[in-house]
Amino acid sequence: MLQYDFMQNAFAASGIVAVLAGVVGCFLVLRGQTFAGHALSHVGFAGAAAGLLVGVAPLWGMVGLTVLAGLVMGGLGERLAGRDVAIGIVLALALAFGLLCLHFLTGSAVQATALLFGNVLGVDPPTLWALGGLAVLSLGGLAVISGPLLFATLEPDLAEAKGVPVRPAATLFLAVVALAVAGAAQIVGVLLVFALMVGPPAAALRLTGRIGAALLLSAGLALAEAWAGLLLAYLSDWPTSFCITALSAGVYGASLSAGGWPARLPSRR
Amino acid sequence: MNAVTLAGATLAYGERVVLRDISLAIGERDFVALLGPNGAGKTTLLRAILGLVPLRAGSLRVLGAPARRGHPGIGYLPQARRAAPHPRLVARDFLACCALHRRWGPPRLGRAVRREAEAALDLVGAAPLGPRPLADLSGGERQRVLLATALLGRPRLLLLDEPLASLDPNVQREAVLVLRRVQHELGITVLLSAHQINPLLGAANQVLYLAGGAAALGPVDRVITGPMLSRLYGAPMEVVRLGGRIFVLPGQAVTAENVRDHAAV
Numbered sequence: 001m002l003q004y005d006f007m008q009n010a011f012a013a014s015g016i017v018a019v020l021a022g023v024v025g026c027f028l029v030l031r032g033q034t035f036a037g038h039a040l041s042h043v044g045f046a047g048a049a050a051g052l053l054v055g056v057a058p059l060w061g062m063v064g065l066t067v068l069a070g071l072v073m074g075g076l077g078e079r080l081a082g083r084d085v086a087i088g089i090v091l092a093l094a095l096a097f098g099l100l101c102l103h104f105l106t107g108s109a110v111q112a113t114a115l116l117f118g119n120v121l122g123v124d125p126p127t128l129w130a131l132g133g134l135a136v137l138s139l140g141g142l143a144v145i146s147g148p149l150l151f152a153t154l155e156p157d158l159a160e161a162k163g164v165p166v167r168p169a170a171t172l173f174l175a176v177v178a179l180a181v182a183g184a185a186q187i188v189g190v191l192l193v194f195a196l197m198v199g200p201p202a203a204a205l206r207l208t209g210r211i212g213a214a215l216l217l218s219a220g221l222a223l224a225e226a227w228a229g230l231l232l233a234y235l236s237d238w239p240t241s242f243c244i245t246a247l248s249a250g251v252y253g254a255s256l257s258a259g260g261w262p263a264r265l266p267s268r269r
Numbered sequence: 270m271n272a273v274t275l276a277g278a279t280l281a282y283g284e285r286v287v288l289r290d291i292s293l294a295i296g297e298r299d300f301v302a303l304l305g306p307n308g309a310g311k312t313t314l315l316r317a318i319l320g321l322v323p324l325r326a327g328s329l330r331v332l333g334a335p336a337r338r339g340h341p342g343i344g345y346l347p348q349a350r351r352a353a354p355h356p357r358l359v360a361r362d363f364l365a366c367c368a369l370h371r372r373w374g375p376p377r378l379g380r381a382v383r384r385e386a387e388a389a390l391d392l393v394g395a396a397p398l399g400p401r402p403l404a405d406l407s408g409g410e411r412q413r414v415l416l417a418t419a420l421l422g423r424p425r426l427l428l429l430d431e432p433l434a435s436l437d438p439n440v441q442r443e444a445v446l447v448l449r450r451v452q453h454e455l456g457i458t459v460l461l462s463a464h465q466i467n468p469l470l471g472a473a474n475q476v477l478y479l480a481g482g483a484a485a486l487g488p489v490d491r492v493i494t495g496p497m498l499s500r501l502y503g504a505p506m507e508v509v510r511l512g513g514r515i516f517v518l519p520g521q522a523v524t525a526e527n528v529r530d531h532a533a534v
Binding site for chain 2: 148150211
């Protein structure tokens with residue numbers, strides 16, 4: 001199957017995005033901000049559709065609007081807490097706005113499906129390079145903020161008292177999440193970004209309580225699920241996004257029954 | 270040198286002034302129980318010492334310098350956040366991630382930081398908890414780990430905001446014994462807010478009682494007295510000692526509600 005260019009591109013693209021989503025998703029799950037990731041992907045749909053309408057590649061429309069939304073959410077900070085209704089309405093509005101943009105385009109049904117549920121087999125080399133750039137940028141950004149971010153995640157009040165830049169780290173983190181969401185949406189679509197950004201890290205954090213191991217395991221699981229999903233899709237001719245999402249859900253389900261057994265073993269010194 | 274010195278300090282929680290024109294000094298190596306009814310300004314005072322709340326008036330010096338955010342000599346155990354889920358991280362990694370990453374850049378989870386985390390766990394007698402996930406610990410065990418977090422960086426002043434809340438009496442007693450031992454071993458000052466003096470009798474050598482915008486600092490027997498508390502509350506208060514324990518009651522018109530509010534002190 002790897003003699004086809006589109007399969008090579010699909011494996012490369014999903015590999016890049018899986019590692020990115022697995023790592024960024026770990027922080028997202030630890031921070032309890034998975035809903036923010038979901039919100040950003042909905043906003044991304046509007047950005048991508050608007051991009052199509054004005055003749056910009058959907059990826060860049062998505063990146064632009066998700067990063068903007070991430071920074072706004074970070075700026076609002078605690079004021080967003082408990083505003084489920086307002087957030088839900090903004091999400092619905094974003095999806096509806098995307099729908100309106102697609103309405104003005106002809107042949108919108110195919111594009112709508114590609115945006116909502118992903119089209120990894122349609123990734124071309126320029127998109128592949130763009131995804132690589134996004135991954136380097138957001139992983140680099142994450143490396144810079146990860147120290148204060150982890151401290152602020154685990155002990156927000158203590159971190160604030162210790163003079164840790166809590167707010168800037170949280171805001172920049174949402175910008176990093178926005179980039180990862182835009183990348184993940186290219187593979188599995190805006191509606192299924194949870195499959196790559198939440199499933200693998202949630203399973204990893206159930207399987208190990210060590211932070212370094214959790215990051216590696218999360219990236220590894222995301223990569224394995226993405227590639228196995230592609231393979232399954234190739235063999236069965238089912239949608240790739242379904243295969244990846246089903247694997248992600250299956251691995252998370254299995255991790256629930258495994259219930260953190262390695263952490264209960266005596267620690268290795 | 271005093272650990273904390275307030276001179277004519279006025280503190281507000283949002284717009285509401287909670288402490289007015291307070292002057293007092295907490296000596297080094299004191300173990301101070303910070304008491305008072307809800308909303309009396311206990312947390313606000315702690316946050317002011319941390320440099321997180323600016324003073325409306327007066328001055329506040331901490332460890333010989335004006336209060337400022339991020340003072341390395343202060344350890345802090347914040348009030349428990351009820352909504353926060355407990356992470357699946359093992360206690361040792363939790364501590365390592367909290368070990369003073371003030372600068373940008375990835376956390377340093379190298380051997381030195383892990384040793385520091387283990388030393389802090391050791392200090393509070395929680396070394397066996399190191400490899401266990403925080404989410405699997407009991408309330409008392411988790412509190413020990415959080416206390417270890419507050420002790421990272423070997424502070425000289427330890428601020429504890431309601432560390433005994435939601436612990437059952439036996440666990441409270443254990444926690445106070447640990448605190449007292451740590452205080453003696455490190456020779457540090459402890460300022461601990463609480464709703465009850467009784468678990469702290471024998472550990473705290475000073476009481477800082479806040480009520481009605483005023484404050485009184487001194488030994489337990491001098492501060493928790495009818496006349497002193499009546500002056501603070503601006504209403505008659507009665508102190509009853511019973512079987513080595515102390516109960517504070519409103520001096521008149523005891524209603525069920527009043528007893529619930531004040532007997533706990």
